Amino acid sequence: MPAPALNAEQIGDLLHEVFPQAFYPGCGLTIERVDHGDVRVRREYHEDYLRPGGTISGPTMMELADFAMYVAVFSAIGRQPLAVTTNLTINFLRKPARADLIAEARLMKIGKRLAVGAVNIYSDGVAEPVAHVTSTYSIPDNR
Amino acid sequence: MPAPALNAEQIGDLLHEVFPQAFYPGCGLTIERVDHGDVRVRREYHEDYLRPGGTISGPTMMELADFAMYVAVFSAIGRQPLAVTTNLTINFLRKPARADLIAEARLMKIGKRLAVGAVNIYSDGVAEPVAHVTSTYSIPDNR
Amino acid sequence: MPAPALNAEQIGDLLHEVFPQAFYPGCGLTIERVDHGDVRVRREYHEDYLRPGGTISGPTMMELADFAMYVAVFSAIGRQPLAVTTNLTINFLRKPARADLIAEARLMKIGKRLAVGAVNIYSDGVAEPVAHVTSTYSIPDNR
Amino acid sequence: MPAPALNAEQIGDLLHEVFPQAFYPGCGLTIERVDHGDVRVRREYHEDYLRPGGTISGPTMMELADFAMYVAVFSAIGRQPLAVTTNLTINFLRKPARADLIAEARLMKIGKRLAVGAVNIYSDGVAEPVAHVTSTYSIPDNR
Numbered sequence: 001m002p003a004p005a006l007n008a009e010q011i012g013d014l015l016h017e018v019f020p021q022a023f024y025p026g027c028g029l030t031i032e033r034v035d036h037g038d039v040r041v042r043r044e045y046h047e048d049y050l051r052p053g054g055t056i057s058g059p060t061m062m063e064l065a066d067f068a069m070y071v072a073v074f075s076a077i078g079r080q081p082l083a084v085t086t087n088l089t090i091n092f093l094r095k096p097a098r099a100d101l102i103a104e105a106r107l108m109k110i111g112k113r114l115a116v117g118a119v120n121i122y123s124d125g126v127a128e129p130v131a132h133v134t135s136t137y138s139i140p141d142n143r
Numbered sequence: 144m145p146a147p148a149l150n151a152e153q154i155g156d157l158l159h160e161v162f163p164q165a166f167y168p169g170c171g172l173t174i175e176r177v178d179h180g181d182v183r184v185r186r187e188y189h190e191d192y193l194r195p196g197g198t199i200s201g202p203t204m205m206e207l208a209d210f211a212m213y214v215a216v217f218s219a220i221g222r223q224p225l226a227v228t229t230n231l232t233i234n235f236l237r238k239p240a241r242a243d244l245i246a247e248a249r250l251m252k253i254g255k256r257l258a259v260g261a262v263n264i265y266s267d268g269v270a271e272p273v274a275h276v277t278s279t280y281s282i283p284d285n286r
Numbered sequence: 287m288p289a290p291a292l293n294a295e296q297i298g299d300l301l302h303e304v305f306p307q308a309f310y311p312g313c314g315l316t317i318e319r320v321d322h323g324d325v326r327v328r329r330e331y332h333e334d335y336l337r338p339g340g341t342i343s344g345p346t347m348m349e350l351a352d353f354a355m356y357v358a359v360f361s362a363i364g365r366q367p368l369a370v371t372t373n374l375t376i377n378f379l380r381k382p383a384r385a386d387l388i389a390e391a392r393l394m395k396i397g398k399r400l401a402v403g404a405v406n407i408y409s410d411g412v413a414e415p416v417a418h419v420t421s422t423y424s425i426p427d428n429r
Numbered sequence: 430m431p432a433p434a435l436n437a438e439q440i441g442d443l444l445h446e447v448f449p450q451a452f453y454p455g456c457g458l459t460i461e462r463v464d465h466g467d468v469r470v471r472r473e474y475h476e477d478y479l480r481p482g483g484t485i486s487g488p489t490m491m492e493l494a495d496f497a498m499y500v501a502v503f504s505a506i507g508r509q510p511l512a513v514t515t516n517l518t519i520n521f522l523r524k525p526a527r528a529d530l531i532a533e534a535r536l537m538k539i540g541k542r543l544a545v546g547a548v549n550i551y552s553d554g555v556a557e558p559v560a561h562v563t564s565t566y567s568i569p570d571n572r
Binding site for chain 4: 304305307308333334336337338339341343344345348349352367368370371372373374375376377378
Binding site: 232234236237251252261272275277279 | 414
């Protein structure tokens with residue numbers, strides 16, 4: 001596996017620069033590990049994310065998966081903030097606990113135009129994933 | 144088409160009761176039309192939803208689509224707040240304007256266990272959709 | 287709506303030329319209607335398509351949806367046989383009858399690199415769709 | 430991991446009994462490995478599967494993925510031939526070689542009503558997958 005195009009700190013700085021309303025100190029998102037096209041991020045638990053049934057809402061997981069993919073794309077192709085999601089499919093597998101969510105994203109394809117990845121989302125401390133995501137990012141031409 | 148199981152006001156009251164952190168006065172979400180399994184909802188524009196490139200972020204659209212499906216499920220089968228999303232696929236089609244988002248959800252199947260719907264998301268005032276979603280809800284057994 | 291880039295006969299000729307093992311006289315596939323990015327195709331019923339439960343198999347419907355998308359892409363952008371599917375999501379809605387299957391594909395986006403469409407599949411003579419598909423085709427650069 | 434509910438030979442016999450038009454001696458499909466909810470199947474290469482560009486067609490891969498999921502469901506819950514696909518999403522990652530296709534399916538959730546799995550499809554002898562699939566099967570009530 002090659003070295004990542006950007007490391008965790010560089011990706012954090014980039015996100016804070018280009019997407020400050022989503023990624024800022026205290027936002028609850030952490031980039032925990034960055035390898036080339038293979039990353040782990042964390043969403044701190046907050047009771048605002050609960051939905052009826054006392055479980056974490058689907059959109060909270062979708063947002064985290066999309067964030068994990070964005071980080072994975074940067075780890076593979078570098079500073080491309082205009083990369084955009086073209087497609088995302090999520091399957092919800094089991095109810096998340098009232099705990100942090102961890103997302104592990106891995107790119108299965110890194111092409112010139114498209115990057116395709118799979119994301120597993122976990123409740124912190126639970127082995128089986130709570131959701132599985134596949135997603136495609138479109139990569140700008142100016143690459 | 145049969146009458147909806149719950150009308151827009153009843154669904155709004157139900158959401159405010161069971162999901163107050165997502166649906167409350169001033170939350171920016173409006174239920175605009177409710178027919179049986181066929182609804183329209185609106186997300187008021189806010190600059191917090193912007194992502195790099197000056198367009199509305201994908202998770203904002205995913206959340207709205209999931210909300211529209213939840214409303215559509217209530218419109219067809221009534222008070223079932225424990226209905227949960229099992230699957231959602233979104234295709235992003237074009238950049239949304241800096242404007243309200245409108246989601247039109249229509250259930251294609253209303254079974255005993257599963258409801259399946261399609262959602263088109265629009266920028267207010269633009270004819271072509273900005274995203275297309277299909278999603279499945281699992282309906283609790285106590286129905 | 288602009289005129290189609292190729293009409294039904296031209297698309298049939300193209301398919302027979304480039305993909306003879308799939309499209310030939312007697313193959314059971316018919317191109318019934320071609321508008322610009324909006325087409326209807328038919329798969330003649332054959333008992334070989336039945337699966338346990340006496341219903342038409344899922345792969346039969348997936349193949350038909352993919353064929354309908356291919357025809358829709360030709361109708362919009364002309365002779366591009368190297369356009370390839372990058373993504374397909376199918377939701378099965380109800381059991382098809384032992385009858386012909388009809389697929390109606392409509393492109394929701396026709397971009398430089400990607401075409402995205404939705405396909406409804408019907409049992410001949412039944413109003414409600416048996417399956418709903420969304421799919422993305424990648425369009426070659428030489429366009 | 431518990432023992433599989435049915436082993437490879439038992440699943441082969443079941444398929445030949447209930448789905449003889451798809452699974453018969455010489456059909457080109459082989460069940461290579463069966464663990465509990467985790468299986469590998471193979472589709473022998475045949476030039477009929479080629480599409481324009483000299484690569485194996487998408488529907489060939491979709492059919493194989495669906496077959497792999499069917500086998501995985503049997504491996505986990507036993508003789509349930511009326512289990513049916515409700516949803517399938519495929520992402521095509523790279524062009525398959527002119528070689529056998531191998532599909533590895535693993536169930537991520539085995540619930541009372543739904544089984545959800547992921548499938549990686551490979552060209553024989555190549556490490557990187559050519560396609561990734563997620564799919565949901567609905568399990569009959571009579572279980």
